[in-house]
Amino acid sequence: MTLNAIRLRLRALFDRAGAEGDLDEELRYHLEREAELYVRQGLSPEEAYRRARLAFGSVEATKETYRDQRGTRGFEDFVGDVRYALRTLWRDRALTVAGVVTLALGIGATTAVFSAVNAVMLRQLPFAEPGRLVELWEENPDRGWYKNVVAPANYMDWSEQANAFAGMAAYTDWLSNVTLVGQGEPQILVATVVTGNFLSVLGVRPLYGRGFTDADTWDEGQRPAMISHRVWQTSFRGDSSVIGRSFSLGGRPRQIVGVMPKDFAFPTPSTDLWLPTLFSRDDRVRASFRRAHWLRVVARLKPGVSRDAANASLQTVVKRLQAQYPEFNTRMGAGITPLHEFIVGDTKRPLLVLLAAAAVLLLIACANVGNLLLVHALSRGRDVSLRFALGATRSRVARQALTESLVLSTAGGLLGFALGWAGARALLAMQPTGMLPINDISIDYRILAFAILITTLSGIVFGISPAVIATRQSPAQALNAGGRTFTGGRVRRWGRHLVLAEVALAVTLTVGAGLLLRSYERLSKVEPGFDSQGVLTASLALPGARYDSGTKVTSFYTQLVRRLNEIPGVERAAAVRQLPVTVNAWSSDISVEGRGTDGVITEVLHREIMGDYFRTMRVPLLRGRSFTDADVANAPLVVVINETLAKQQFSNEDPIGKRISFDRVPDSTSFWRTIVGVVGAEHQGGLAIPARPEVFAPMAQDWTRGMALVLRAAPGRDPLSLIGPLRQSVRDLDSLLALSSVRPMSGVHAEAMSRERFTSLLVLVFALTGIVLAVVGVFGVLAQLVQTREREMGIRMALGAQQAQVRWLVVRHGMSLLVGGIAIGLLTALGATRVLATLLYEVEPTDALTYAVVGMLIATIGLLAAWWPARRASAADPALTLRAE
Numbered sequence: 001m002t003l004n005a006i007r008l009r010l011r012a013l014f015d016r017a018g019a020e021g022d023l024d025e026e027l028r029y030h031l032e033r034e035a036e037l038y039v040r041q042g043l044s045p046e047e048a049y050r051r052a053r054l055a056f057g058s059v060e061a062t063k064e065t066y067r068d069q070r071g072t073r074g075f076e077d078f079v080g081d082v083r084y085a086l087r088t089l090w091r092d093r094a095l096t097v098a099g100v101v102t103l104a105l106g107i108g109a110t111t112a113v114f115s116a117v118n119a120v121m122l123r124q125l126p127f128a129e130p131g132r133l134v135e136l137w138e139e140n141p142d143r144g145w146y147k148n149v150v151a152p153a154n155y156m157d158w159s160e161q162a163n164a165f166a167g168m169a170a171y172t173d174w175l176s177n178v179t180l181v182g183q184g185e186p187q188i189l190v191a192t193v194v195t196g197n198f199l200s201v202l203g204v205r206p207l208y209g210r211g212f213t214d215a216d217t218w219d220e221g222q223r224p225a226m227i228s229h230r231v232w233q234t235s236f237r238g239d240s241s242v243i244g245r246s247f248s249l250g251g252r253p254r255q256i257v258g259v260m261p262k263d264f265a266f267p268t269p270s271t272d273l274w275l276p277t278l279f280s281r282d283d284r285v286r287a288s289f290r291r292a293h294w295l296r297v298v299a300r301l302k303p304g305v306s307r308d309a310a311n312a313s314l315q316t317v318v319k320r321l322q323a324q325y326p327e328f329n330t331r332m333g334a335g336i337t338p339l340h341e342f343i344v345g346d347t348k349r350p351l352l353v354l355l356a357a358a359a360v361l362l363l364i365a366c367a368n369v370g371n372l373l374l375v376h377a378l379s380r381g382r383d384v385s386l387r388f389a390l391g392a393t394r395s396r397v398a399r400q401a402l403t404e405s406l407v408l409s410t411a412g413g414l415l416g417f418a419l420g421w422a423g424a425r426a427l428l429a430m431q432p433t434g435m436l437p438i439n440d441i442s443i444d445y446r447i448l449a450f451a452i453l454i455t456t457l458s459g460i461v462f463g464i465s466p467a468v469i470a471t472r473q474s475p476a477q478a479l480n481a482g483g484r485t486f487t488g489g490r491v492r493r494w495g496r497h498l499v500l501a502e503v504a505l506a507v508t509l510t511v512g513a514g515l516l517l518r519s520y521e522r523l524s525k526v527e528p529g530f531d532s533q534g535v536l537t538a539s540l541a542l543p544g545a546r547y548d549s550g551t552k553v554t555s556f557y558t559q560l561v562r563r564l565n566e567i568p569g570v571e572r573a574a575a576v577r578q579l580p581v582t583v584n585a586w587s588s589d590i591s592v593e594g595r596g597t598d599g600v601i602t603e604v605l606h607r608e609i610m611g612d613y614f615r616t617m618r619v620p621l622l623r624g625r626s627f628t629d630a631d632v633a634n635a636p637l638v639v640v641i642n643e644t645l646a647k648q649q650f651s652n653e654d655p656i657g658k659r660i661s662f663d664r665v666p667d668s669t670s671f672w673r674t675i676v677g678v679v680g681a682e683h684q685g686g687l688a689i690p691a692r693p694e695v696f697a698p699m700a701q702d703w704t705r706g707m708a709l710v711l712r713a714a715p716g717r718d719p720l721s722l723i724g725p726l727r728q729s730v731r732d733l734d735s736l737l738a739l740s741s742v743r744p745m746s747g748v749h750a751e752a753m754s755r756e757r758f759t760s761l762l763v764l765v766f767a768l769t770g771i772v773l774a775v776v777g778v779f780g781v782l783a784q785l786v787q788t789r790e791r792e793m794g795i796r797m798a799l800g801a802q803q804a805q806v807r808w809l810v811v812r813h814g815m816s817l818l819v820g821g822i823a824i825g826l827l828t829a830l831g832a833t834r835v836l837a838t839l840l841y842e843v844e845p846t847d848a849l850t851y852a853v854v855g856m857l858i859a860t861i862g863l864l865a866a867w868w869p870a871r872r873a874s875a876a877d878p879a880l881t882l883r884a885e
Contacts, residue, residue: 031056081403088404096408099369103412104419105769106365107454110358111420114450116427117351119441121344126263128203129300134307135342136168136297136314139333143602147337149173150297152279153290154329157321158297164313168299169194169201170277173267174583177541177706178250178275181736183235188541188740189249189272196276201300202266206258209243216276225249226258226274249273251543251736266343267296269439290328298339311336327665343437349838350435350759353512356835357766360509362454363461364770367502368777369412370462373405374495405463406456413455420451432754465494496817499777503821504828506767506774507858511829512836513767514850516760519840523753528581529682529691531618534571535712535745536719537579538726540737542705550633550703554610556733557699557707561611563729564709569717570725574611575699575707579745580682581752589664590695592649593672600664601649605684605694608702614640614679616712617745622646624656624677631698638698640677645693660695673697687752688841710745719744759839771858774821778814779865814866822855 031052038048056062089096124130136158137147150158152170159168171194178191199211206226216224227236236242246253254275265271283289301310314334322329424441547553557575564573578585585607592599613619614626622643631638639660646655659672666672681691699707711726713719723742730737750757833845843850 027059027062081400082407084400085404085407089408095372096411099372099408100412100415102365102368102372102773103409103458104415106358106362107413107416107451107458108419108423109766109769110355110362110454111417111447111451112423112427113351113354113358115420115424115441115443115447116436117355118444118446118450119438120347120351120436122446123444125266125340125343126204126261130340131338132166132301132303133202133339134299134301134310135337135339136299137335137337138293139335140331142331147335147342149293150295150334151290151293151328152295153284154321154332154334155295155297156284158314158317158334161317161320162310162313164302164305164310165299166302167197167201168297169198170295170297171195171198171267172294173296174294175268175270177539177740178273179541179543179736179738180235181248183247186736186738187235188539188738189231190270191273191275192267192271193275193277198274201298203300204261204264207261208240209256209258211258212274212276217279219278219280222276223252223254224257224276225254226260227256228260228272229262229264231272232259250541251545251547263440265437265439268434269437270434287328290325307336307338345437347436349835350755353836353839354759354762357509357512357763360505361766361770361773362458364502364505364509364773366458366462367498367505368773369405369408369458370465371495371498371502371777371780373408373462373466374498401466402460402463405466406459409455409459409462412458413451416455417451430758432758433751435755435758465498495781499774499781499817500821500824502770502774502777503818503858503862504825506770507822507825507854508829508832509763509770510767510854510858511826511851512833513760513764514854515833515836515840515843515845515847516756516763518847518850519843520753520756520760522842523687523756526683526687528687528749528752529619529680530580530745532745532749534715534717534719535617535710536722536726536742537711537745537748538709538739538742540707540709540730540739542737544705546734546736547705553703553705554633554700557610560709560729560733563732564711564726565611567711567722567725567729569714569722571712571714572612572616573709573711574609574613574616575709576610576613577606577608577699577704577707578684579708579710579748580617580684581687581749582685584685584692585694588662590660590662591664591666593659593661593666601645601693603692604645605692606662606697606702607694608697608699608704608707610699610707613696613710616710617682619682620680622678622680623654624675626677626679627696627698632700635701637671637673637701638676639673640679640696641675642679642681642691642694642696644681644691645695646678648693683752688756708741709739756839756841771861774858775861775865778817778862779869781814781817810869811863811866814862814869818859818862818866822858826851826855 031049034052034055035045035048038051039045043051053059125133127133136150136155138150138154139146139148150170155168155170159165162168172192175190175192177188180187180189194212196212196214196216199205205211207229209226211226212224216222227242232238232242242256242259244255244257246255248254260274299310301307314336318329318332318334322332421443428436428438428441542553542556547556561573561575564570567573585605587603587605590601590604592601609627612626614621623646624640626640627638641655649655650658655675655678658675660675661670661672663670679696681694683689683691684694685692709726711719711722713722726742727739730739829851830846837845
C-alpha cells in the first residue's frame with residue numbers, strides 16, 4: 001500500500017465530511033462535462049443535464065463503489081452500528097440498566113476471583129529465573145510424612161553431595177515472635193530463620209544494604225538482621241541510613257544489614273524480619289541435628305538440568321544417607337516440587353472452586369441478558385423486516401444485532417471491572433489468615449486481558465440468539481399483522497431454552513454451595529475437646545539473652561500465672577506451649593517401658609503447660625491426677641497423656657503409673673517419665689483433623705520460652721475486659737516484653753473454621769445471585785407469554801374458562817421450565833461437585849439431602865415467580881380484550 005493510499009484512508013476515517021465533499025465535487029465535475037457535450041449538440045441545459053444523469057447512471061451507487069474502494073467501509077459500518085446501538089439502548093433504558101447491572105455482577109465476580117487466582121497461581125515469583133527454583137522435602141511412610149520438613153544434617157549433606165543444584169538454602173516455615181525494643185513501645189515482630197545463602201539462591205537483592213553471607217549460617221559472633229519493607233516504613237520511618245544501625249531484638253543487639261524490597265514476602269507475607277541460623281560448628285556431628293526435622297529447603301537447579309535429573313541426583317544422596325545413618329534415615333525419602341507449586345499448596349483447590357462458581361454465575365447472567373435482548377428483538381421485528389425489504393443482507397442485520405450486544409457487554413464489562421477490582425481488594429482483606437500466600441493484588445496484563453476476553457465472549461454468547469432470530473425473519477410475514485406471531489413464537493422458544501440453561505446452572509451452583517454449607521455445619525458441630533467461651537488468650541515469647549536458663553524461664557512464668565490468677569474477674573489462668581485447633585506442636589517417637597520395640601509409638605505430639613491448664617480450658621480429667629506445685633524440676637518426672645494415646649496404646653490396661661521415654665531407643669542417658677493422668681483429647685491442628693496422640697509435661701520439668709496464656713473470665717465477665725490487667729501484669733514483671741495475638745479463645749475456635757466458612761459463604765453469595773437471575777428469567781418468559789397470548793386468554797375466559805384454569809395454564813408452563821432446568825442441573829451437579837470432595841467434611845458430593853433441598857427450594861421460588869404473571873393473566877377482562885381486537 002502506497003503512502004498516498006494510506007493518507008486517503010486516514011482522511012476518509014477522520015475527515016469524512018471533507019472526503020465526501022471531494023467525492024461530490026468530483027462527480028459534479030464529470031456530470032457537468034457530460035452535460036456540456038449535449039449542449040454542444042443543441043440540447044437545452046436542462047435536457048442536457050438530464051441526459052448526462054441518465055448516461056452517468058446512479059450517483060449514489062457510484063458513491064458507494066468509490067467508498068468501497070477506500071477500504072474503510074467495514075470500520076464505517078461498525079461506527080454506524082455502534083451509534084445505532086447506543087441510540088436504541090438509550091431509548092430502552094430499563095432494559096439497558098438491567099442488562100448492564102446483571103452483566104456487571106457476573107463479570108465483576110469472575111474478575112475478582114481471577115485477580116486472586118492470577119496473583120497466587122499465575123504471576124511469576126519475584127525471583128531471578130524462578131522456573132529453576134524447587135522445594136526439597138522429606139517423606140517417611142512409617143511416620144506418615146509427605147512433603148515434610150528436613151533434618152539440618154540431611155540438608156547439609158544434600159547441599160554438599162547433590163551436584164545437580166547451583167545452590168541450596170534452608171529456612172524455617174514456623175514463624176517465631178521476637179520483641180523489638182528501642183523504637184517506641186515494645187512490639188512483636190515475626191521472624192524467619194534462614195541460612196546465609198538464602199537470598200543468593202533465590203536470586204534476590206535487598207532494596208538497601210546487603211544480604212547474609214555463607215559465614216552467617218554459623219555462630220561466629222556476628223548478629224545481622226534483614227528487615228521487611230513494612231517494618232522499615234513503620235518502625236524506622238523509611239530512613240535509608242538505618243543500614244548498619246544496631247537495635248535490640250529479643251534482648252540481644254542486632255545489626256540491620258539489609259532492607260528487603262516491598263514485594264518480597266517469602267516464606268509468608270507476615271514475615272517482618274529474617275535472622276541467620278547461627279548454627280554451632282559442633283551441631284553437625286550431634287544426633288539431634290539429624291533426628292530433629294524442622295527446616296524447609298529451597299534449591300536452584302543448574303542451567304540445563306531438568307527436575308528429573310535433579311531428582312535422580314538427590315535420590316542418590318538419599319540412598320547413601322540411608323545406608324550411612326540407619327538409626328535416623330531408614331525409610332527416610334526425599335522429593336522435589338517446583339517452588340511456585342509448593343507455595344500455592346492447598347490454596348489452589350478453593351480458588352479454582354471459587355473461579356468456577358463465578359464463571360457459572362457469569363453464564364447465568366449472560367443467559368439472563370440474552371432473554372432481555374430476545375424480548376427487545378421481538379419489539380423490533382417490524383423494524384428489522386423493513387431493513388430486509390430495503391435490501392439489507394442477513395449478515396448485515398446479524399452484525400448489527402451482535403454489535404448491539406457487544407456495546408451492552410462493554411458497558412457491563414467496564415462496570416464489572418470496577419466491581420471486580422473492588423471485590424479483589426475485599427477478597428484479600430476478608431480472607432482467612434494465611435489462606436492466600438500474598439499480601440497484594442495488583443492489575444497486570446493478564447487481568448486486563450481476562451476482563452476484555454470475558455466481556456467480549458459475554459457479548460457474543462448472549463448476542464447469538466437475537467442475531468439468529470433477526471436473520472431468520474421473513475419480511476413479508478413480519479410486515480403483516482400475523483408477523484408478530486411468527487417472530488414471537490421463535491423468540492419464546494429461544495427464551496425457554498435460555499431459561500432452562502439459567503435454572504440448570506443455578507441448581508448446579510446452589511448444590512455446590514449447599515454441600516459446602518453442610519460441610520461447614522458438620523465441622524462447626526465437632527466437639528473441640530475444650531470450652532472456648534469466656535477465655536482470653538495471648539502469646540508471649542521470652543528473649544533468650546535475658547532468660548538464658550530454665551530456672552529463669554520457669555520462675556517468670558510461675559510468677560506471671562500467679563499474678564494472672566489474682567486479677568479480679570479471672571476465674572483461673574494458665575499457660576500452654578501451643579493453643580489447640582491452631583497448629584500441631586512438636587512431635588517425637590516415644591517408647592513404653594518394658595515393651596521393647598513393640599512399645600515404640602511414632603509421631604506423638606508434645607505440649608508443656610504451666611498452672612492448671614486443663615481446668616482453665618475445661619478439658620475433662622478422665623483418670624489419675626493433673627500436675628501440682630510439687631512437680632518441679634528436681635522432682636520425679638511426670639506426664640499426662642490424652643485420651644487418644646490412652647485408647648491406642650493402653651486400651652486393655654491402666655496407663656497410670658506406666659513409664660515412657662521420649663527416645664525411640666532408650667539407653668542409659670534416657671529420662672523416664674511416669675504417667676499420672678489421662679485427659680480428654682483436644683483437636684490440635686484443626687477441627688477437621690482427628691485428635692492425635694499427645695503428651696503433656698509440666699513446664700518446670702520441660703521448659704520453653706514461648707507460651708500462650710489462657711485466662712478464663714468469671715461468669716458474667718467479658719474476657720476482653722481482662723486485656724488491660726493482663727498487659728499490666730506482664731509489664732510489671734518485665735517492661736521490655738510485649739504480648740501478641742491477644743484475642744478470645746472463641747475467636748481462635750472460629751478461625752479454625754474460617755477457610756471453610758469463607759469459601760462456602762462466597763459460593764453461597766454467587767448461588768443466591770444466580771437463583772435471583774434465574775427466577776427473573778422465569779418471570780420474564782412467563783410475563784412475555786401472558787403479553788403475547790393475551791387475546792387467546794381473553795377468548796378462553798369469554799368462552800367460560802375459569803380464572804383458576806387460566807392461572808394454571810401459565811403456572812404449568814413455568815413448572816415445565818423449572819422441572820426441566822432442575823433435572824438438568826441436578827444431573828450436572830452429580831458430576832461437577834466431585835471436585836469438592838477434598839473440601840468437604842463428613843459430607844459426600846452426592847449427598848441426597850442437599851440435592852433434594854436445593855431442588856425443592858428453587859422449585860418453590862420459581863413457582864412464586866410464576867404466580868404473579870399467572871395472576872395478571874387471570875385478571876384480564878375478556879370484554880376489553882375482544883373489543884380491542
